[in-house]
Amino acid sequence: MPKTVTATRQLKAAPERVFRAWTDPAEVKRWFKPNRLIMTAQVDGLWHSEVEWEGKRWPHYGRFTRLERPRLFEQTWMSEATHGLETLVRVEFEAKGGGTEVRLTHSGLPDDQAENHRNGWEDILSSLDDLR
Amino acid sequence: MPSRLDQAFAALSDPTRRAIVSRLARRPARVTDVAGRFPMSLNAVSKHLKVLEGAGLIKRSREGREHHLELRPGPLREIARWTLRYQRFWNEKLDALEAFLEEED
Numbered sequence: 001m002p003k004t005v006t007a008t009r010q011l012k013a014a015p016e017r018v019f020r021a022w023t024d025p026a027e028v029k030r031w032f033k034p035n036r037l038i039m040t041a042q043v044d045g046l047w048h049s050e051v052e053w054e055g056k057r058w059p060h061y062g063r064f065t066r067l068e069r070p071r072l073f074e075q076t077w078m079s080e081a082t083h084g085l086e087t088l089v090r091v092e093f094e095a096k097g098g099g100t101e102v103r104l105t106h107s108g109l110p111d112d113q114a115e116n117h118r119n120g121w122e123d124i125l126s127s128l129d130d131l132r
Numbered sequence: 133m134p135s136r137l138d139q140a141f142a143a144l145s146d147p148t149r150r151a152i153v154s155r156l157a158r159r160p161a162r163v164t165d166v167a168g169r170f171p172m173s174l175n176a177v178s179k180h181l182k183v184l185e186g187a188g189l190i191k192r193s194r195e196g197r198e199h200h201l202e203l204r205p206g207p208l209r210e211i212a213r214w215t216l217r218y219q220r221f222w223n224e225k226l227d228a229l230e231a232f233l234e235e236e237d
Contacts, residue, residue, distance in 0.1 A: 003215040007222040013233045021229060031232035032225060053221060081214050102229075104222055109215050 002085075004107040011100045015093040018100045019070035022091060043067055047075065062089075083110055136188060137216075140207035143187035148172075149180050153203060156190060160202035163192075 011018055021027045023041040028034070032049070035057065039047040043064055050059045058079055065088070066074040072092040078084060087108040094101045144150055152166055167177040181201065184190045188207055193200050210216065 005215050005218045005222065007219065007226055009226040009230060011230055011233055013236075017233065018229075021233060031228045033228065054217075081218070102226065104226070106218055106222065109218060111213070111215065 001111055002087075002107065003109045003111045004105060005109060006106075007104045009102045010097060011102060012098070013100060015070040015095050015100045018093050018102060019073070023067065023069075023073060040064075041067065041073075062086075066090075077106070082108075085110060136207060137210055139187040140189060140211060143183050143189055144211075146180070146183075148177075149184055152177075152180060152184060153189060153208075156201055156203040160200055163199040163201060166201060 013021075021031065025037055025039040025041070028039065028049075029037055032051070034049040034051050036048070036050045039045070039049070041047075041064060043066065045064045046062070047064065048059070048061050050057055052058075058081070060077060060079045062076040062078055064073065064075045066072065070093055072090065074088060074090045076086045077089045078086055085108060087106060090105045090107070092103045092105075094103070144153065148170060151170070155161060155166060155169065163178075163181065164174075166181075167174045170177055181190065181192070185192060188204055191202050191204050193202075
């Protein structure tokens with residue numbers, strides 16, 4: 001069964017500003033902090049980003065499937081973690097409380113183990129160090 | 133997030149408890165062996181063990197006068213799932229976005 005992950009956040013900035021932060025490559029570079037970013041933010045535009053996370057390089061690839069400024073966008077998202085499956089990231093921006101509520105939905109994720117732990121649980125435990 | 137996971141995360145938020153789990157990940161051990169590794173009283177170590185037991189991360193069994201401890205990997209397996217890692221990934225990115233937009237104010 002594919003899984004869905006959601007995250008929401010209330011921000012002070014207006015939807016138009018937050019939408020730009022997600023879809024203008026120069027802006028995305030400043031907070032998403034990818035090692036590399038190539039992005040054409042239009043429907044059927046392709047994107048690539050490589051991020052550093054938990055001490056590892058993660059290349060991601062995808063395609064924009066919806067852009068409705070400043071309300072929402074959707075993009076497909078493929079990486080090692082999706083096992084080549086085309087997962088979908090949808091980000092919605094709703095004007096709320098003088099700012100923006102961001103709702104992120106990442107769907108179609110494979111429901112499996114991150115690694116097979118041949119060396120025990122050390123990797124997980126060291127990644128949990130970030131939770132402190 | 134299910135409460136069992138909340139408990140597991142909370143239990144693992146402490147470095148001593150992570151060290152205990154690390155130790156038990158290699159092989160089961162006696163309480164006295166585990167306690168001997170930490171510069172704290174047996175009583176203090178016992179409190180940490182209770183938290184780990186409560187979170188379902190370790191199991192204690194008794195053999196005569198000796199208490200044995202072993203790891204129960206269920207909650208850790210769930211933490212390792214991609215879905216949870218993505219949950220953390222996106223929350224970290226939203227933190228970064230929030231900080232970026234507030235710097236501008």
